[in-house]
Amino acid sequence: MSSPIRHIASNTFREAVRDRVLYNLIAFALLLSGAAILVGQISIDIERLVVVNLGLSAVSLFGVVIAIFIGIGLVSKEIEKRTLYTVLSRPVQRWQFIIGKFLGLAGTLVVNTLFMAVGVFAALFYVAHKFERADGWILVALYFIILQFLILCALSLLFSSFSSPLLSAIFAFSLFIIGCFSEDLRGFAAITGSGLTHMLVTGATYLVPNLSALNVITSVAHGQPVAPILILYNTIYALLYAAVALCGAVLIFDRRNLK
Amino acid sequence: MPSIEIQGLTKTYKVGFWRKREKLALSPLSLSVESGEIFGFLGPNGAGKTTTLKLLMGLIFPTTGSARILGRDWTDPEVKSQIGFLPEQPYFYDYLTARELLNYYGLLSGIPGTELKGRVESALSRVGLPDAGNVQLRRFSKGMLQRMGIAQAILHDPKVLFLDEPMSGLDPMGRRDVRNLIEELKSAGKTVFFSTHILSDAEALCDRVAVIHLGKLRAVGAVADLTSNVRGQVELVWQGNSVPASMKALGTEGHVLGDATRAVVPEESLDLAIDALRRERLRLISVTPVRTTLEQYFVEKLKSSERTAGSAE
Numbered sequence: 001m002s003s004p005i006r007h008i009a010s011n012t013f014r015e016a017v018r019d020r021v022l023y024n025l026i027a028f029a030l031l032l033s034g035a036a037i038l039v040g041q042i043s044i045d046i047e048r049l050v051v052v053n054l055g056l057s058a059v060s061l062f063g064v065v066i067a068i069f070i071g072i073g074l075v076s077k078e079i080e081k082r083t084l085y086t087v088l089s090r091p092v093q094r095w096q097f098i099i100g101k102f103l104g105l106a107g108t109l110v111v112n113t114l115f116m117a118v119g120v121f122a123a124l125f126y127v128a129h130k131f132e133r134a135d136g137w138i139l140v141a142l143y144f145i146i147l148q149f150l151i152l153c154a155l156s157l158l159f160s161s162f163s164s165p166l167l168s169a170i171f172a173f174s175l176f177i178i179g180c181f182s183e184d185l186r187g188f189a190a191i192t193g194s195g196l197t198h199m200l201v202t203g204a205t206y207l208v209p210n211l212s213a214l215n216v217i218t219s220v221a222h223g224q225p226v227a228p229i230l231i232l233y234n235t236i237y238a239l240l241y242a243a244v245a246l247c248g249a250v251l252i253f254d255r256r257n258l259k
Numbered sequence: 260m261p262s263i264e265i266q267g268l269t270k271t272y273k274v275g276f277w278r279k280r281e282k283l284a285l286s287p288l289s290l291s292v293e294s295g296e297i298f299g300f301l302g303p304n305g306a307g308k309t310t311t312l313k314l315l316m317g318l319i320f321p322t323t324g325s326a327r328i329l330g331r332d333w334t335d336p337e338v339k340s341q342i343g344f345l346p347e348q349p350y351f352y353d354y355l356t357a358r359e360l361l362n363y364y365g366l367l368s369g370i371p372g373t374e375l376k377g378r379v380e381s382a383l384s385r386v387g388l389p390d391a392g393n394v395q396l397r398r399f400s401k402g403m404l405q406r407m408g409i410a411q412a413i414l415h416d417p418k419v420l421f422l423d424e425p426m427s428g429l430d431p432m433g434r435r436d437v438r439n440l441i442e443e444l445k446s447a448g449k450t451v452f453f454s455t456h457i458l459s460d461a462e463a464l465c466d467r468v469a470v471i472h473l474g475k476l477r478a479v480g481a482v483a484d485l486t487s488n489v490r491g492q493v494e495l496v497w498q499g500n501s502v503p504a505s506m507k508a509l510g511t512e513g514h515v516l517g518d519a520t521r522a523v524v525p526e527e528s529l530d531l532a533i534d535a536l537r538r539e540r541l542r543l544i545s546v547t548p549v550r551t552t553l554e555q556y557f558v559e560k561l562k563s564s565e566r567t568a569g570s571a572e
Contacts, residue, residue, distance in 0.1 A: 007366045011352070018354035081350050086411055089316045089344035089421075090367045091336050257319040 004092045005100040012104020013111075016070060021108060024062050025115050031058055036123040047127040052138060052221040055120035060145045060217070062116065063109055064176060067149045070108070071156025072168035074101040075249075079258055088258075095250040102157055102246055109149045117142050134223035140231060141220040147238035151209045152176060154245035161249040161256065178204075179211035209241055260330060262419050262450035263292040263315075268324035270310055284310045286475040287324065292452055292467075297445050299461035299468035300454040301557060307474040308454035309347055312423050316344050329418060340369055343417035347424045347454075349408035353397035357388060357407055360396060361414055368415035382410040387436055401428040409437065413444070420444060422453035426460050438464060462553040470560050477560050486556045491526035492549040495533075498542040505535040523549060 016022070032055055039050045075098070078084040087097060120138065125131065155175055159168035178185070185205045192198040214234055216226050270285040285307045292298045302308050313319045315326060315333060326333040329341055351360050361379040370378055383389050386406040391399070399407065405428045412420055425441070426434045441451055441464055455461055461468050462482055469479040478485055497520055502513035509528050513520040524532045529546070536543055 003369070004367055007363060011363055015352065015354055082346060082348075083350060083352055085313075085316070085318055085346040086344065086349065086351070086364065086408075087367060088318060089339065089342070089346075090364065090415075091339040091369060092367055093336060255320070258313070259319070 004090075004096045005103065008087070008092070008097055008100025009103040009107060012074070012101050013107045016105070016108040021066060021070065022112060022115070024066065025112065025119075028058060028062055028116050029119055032119050032123045036126045039127055048124065048132075048223075049221050051123050051127050052120070053217060055116075055123055056138070056141050056145065056217040056220070059113060059116045059120065059142065060148065060215075063113055063145060063149050064152060066112065067105070067109055067152040068156050068169060068172045068176070070105055071153045072160045072165045072172060074105060074157060075160045075253065076165050076168070084258060094254050098157060098161070098246065098250050098253055102153055102242075105153050106150055109153070110146060113142060113146055113149070132223070134225070137216075137220045137224070137226055140226045141216050143231075144214040144216055144234060147234060148209075148211055148214045150242045151179075151211070151214075151238055151245070154242035154249070155209070158245045158249040158252070161253040175208055176211065179209040180215070181212065182208055182210045183212040210237065214238065260294055261291045261327075262294045262296070262329055263290070263298075263452060264327040265290040265311075265315070266325050266327075268311070268314055268326060269322045270314060270319065271322045283474055285314070288471075288476050290469060290476070290479065292450060294450055295445065295448050296466045297441060297451045297464050298453070299465035300452065300471065301456065301458065301461055301468050301553075302454070302471040303456055303561065306471045308471060309423055310474075311471070312344075312346075312421055312454060315421060340415065341418045343412035343415065343420045345408045345412040345420075345422040345425055348427060349404055349411075351396050351404065351407060351411075353395065356393050356395050357383060357399075357410075358392035360407065361411060364411045365414055370415055378414055378416075382414045385413065385440060386410040387433075402430060402433050405429055406433065409440065413440075417449070419450045420452065422451065424455055425453055426455065426457055434460070458554045458557055468553070470557060472561055473565075482553055486553060492523050493526055493529050494521065494523050494545075494547045494549050495529075495536070496521045496544045496547075497536055498544060501539070501541070503535040503539045503541070505538070506532055509535075519544060 035054050036051060039047050039054075043050055075084075078087075084097075088094065117139075120142075121131075121135075124135065124138075152172060156168060156172045159171045163171070182205060185201065185208065189198060189201040189205050192201055213230075216230075220226070265288055267287040267289055268285060269283075269287050271281045271283050273279040274282045288307075288311060300308050300311065310319070314321050315328070317334065317339075328338050331338050352363075355363065358379055361382055362375060365375045365378055380389070380392075383392055386409050388403065388406055388410065391403065396404070396407065405425075409422070409425060412422065422441075425437050429437060438460065441453070444451055465482060467479065467481050468485070470477040470485075496516075498518065500515050500518070500520060502511075502520060502522070506513070506522065506524075509524060509531060511522045511524050511528075511532065513522045522532070526548075533543065533546070
C-alpha cells in the first residue's frame with residue numbers, strides 16, 4: 001500500500017478509537033447479555049434462532065450507524081476544521097487522502113465487527129450451551145455485513161465529498177433503506193411492463209446498492225447454508241460497488257476548492 | 260534563481276444562488292521571490308493574501324495562471340516535499356499529542372523512520388515546546404497551537420516556507436521567538452514567504468515586501484525603496500514653551516516637553532517653520548528627518564488604491 005495511504009488510514013483508525021467510537025461495543029455487549037438472559041427464560045427451542053437474529057441485526061445496525069455517521073464527517077470535518085490544509089500541503093495527493101480515510105474507517109468497522117462477533121458467539125453459547133456445525137454460517141453472515149459496511153462507507157464518502165454532513169447523512173441513510181428493499185424494487189421493475197416507468201425503476205435497481213442480497217441473517221439463523229457462488233458474487237459486487245463510489249468521491253474531491 | 264515564480268495567477272468565485280455572478284478574489288498576480296529571501300506579503304484582511312497562499316498550496320484551483328516553485332511546476336508532487344506551510348489560525352487533530360502529530364506529519368512528508376524521532380524533538384525545541392510533546396492538542400492554548408503550526412512547517416527541513424500570519428495569536432515573547440526563528444531560517448538559506456498585516460514584523464524581517472489590496476498587487480520592493488517615495492516629514496525641537504502663530508498656520512501642533520517644544524512638519528514647509536522660529540527669536544535645538552515607516556506607506560497605498568477602485572466603479 002502506498003505510504004501516505006497507510007499513514008492516513010492508521011490515523012483515521014486512531015481517531016475513531018480516541019473519539020470513543022468503540023464504546024458502542026459496551027452498549028452492544030449490554031444489549032446482547034440482557035437479550036441472552038431474557039431469551040433463555042422466555043423461548044423454548046428457538047433460543048438459537050432468536051439470539052442469532054438479534055445478535056447479527058444488532059451488529060449490522062451498530063455498524064451502519066458508525067459507517068454513515070463517521071463516513072460523512074471524514075472529509076467535511078477535515079475541511080471545516082482546516083486540518084486538511086497541513087496534510088494536502090505535503091506530498092499527499094487527494095486520491096490518497098480519500099482512499100486512506102476509507103481504509104481507516106473500514107478497518108475500524110472490521111475491528112468493531114470482530115469484537116461484536118465474539119459477543120454474538122458468547123451469547124449463543126450461553127443459551128445453547130454448545131456450538132453446532134451450522135453456526136459456522138454465522139461467520140459468512142458477518143462477512144456479508146462487513147461488505148455492506150464497505151459499500152456504505154464508500155457512499156458516505158462520496159456524498160460528503162460534495163454536500164453538507166446533514167444532506168450526506170440523509171442521502172446515505174435513504175440509500176441504505178432503499179438498498180435493504182432492493183429485491184422488492186426488482187420485483188416492482190418486473191411488473192411495470194416496458195414503458196418509461198419500467199426503464200426508470202430498472203435503472204434505479206442497478207443504481208441503489210443491493211443490500212438485501214448481502215443480508216443472509218434469517219437463513220443463517222435457521223441454520224441454512226450459504227451457497228459458495230453467492231459468497232463469490234457478493235464479494236465481487238460489494239467491492240466493485242464500493243470502488244465505483246470511491247472513484248466518484250475521488251473525482252469530485254479532486255476538483256473541489258477547499259474554502 | 261527565484262524560489263517562487265507566480266505568473267498571472269487569478270481567482271474568481273461564483274457567488275449568488277439563482278443569478279450567479281463572478282467575484283474577483285485575485286487579479287492577475289505575478290511575483291518572483293529569490294532564493295534565500297524573506298518576502299513579506301502585506302495587505303489588510305480580505306486583501307487576497309490567504310487566497311494566494313491557498314492557490315500556491317493547491318488547496319484551491321486558479322481561474323488562470325500558474326506558478327513555479329524551486330524551478331518546478333507547482334503541481335509537481337515532488338515540490339511539496341520541499342515546502343513547509345503554516346495556515347492561518349492552524350487547527351490540528353486534537354486527539355493526538357504534539358509528538359504524535361509531528362510523527363504523523365513527518366511520515367506524510369517522507370522523513371525516514373530512523374530520522375523521525377530526532378526531527379520531531381528538534382522541531383518541538385525550536386518552537387519552545389520541548390516539554391509539551393506528550394500533551395494532547397485539545398489542551399493547547401491558541402499561542403501553543405500557533406507554535407505547533409510552525410513546528411510542523413519546519414519539521415521536514417523544507418527549502419521554502421509559506422507562513423500565513425505566523426505571528427497571529429502570539430504574545431510578545433512568542434512574536435520575538437518567531438522573528439528569531441525566521442531569521443535563523445534565512446541564515447540557513449531558506450526562502451520564507453509570509454503574509455501579515457502586522458507591519459512592524461514585516462519591516463523588521465523582510466528583504467522585500469509586496470502590498471496587495473482588493474485582490475490586486477499594489478507594490479513590490481525593498482522596504483527602504485518603497486518608503487523613500489512617501490512625502491517626508493521633519494521633526495523640529497526648540498527651546499521654550501511657545502508655538503509661533505505663523506507655525507500654527509502651517510497646520511503644525513507643538514508638544515511641550517519640559518522646557519522645550521517638539522513639532523513635526525512636512526519637508527516642504529521646513530524653511531517656513533524655521534523662519535517662523537527665527538522671527539520669534541526661539542532657539543532651535545534640533546532638526547531631524549522623520550523616517551517614513553512602512554505603515555505610513557501602507558496606509559497611503561491603501562487609500563490610493565481605494566480611490567482608484569472607487570473611481571473605476
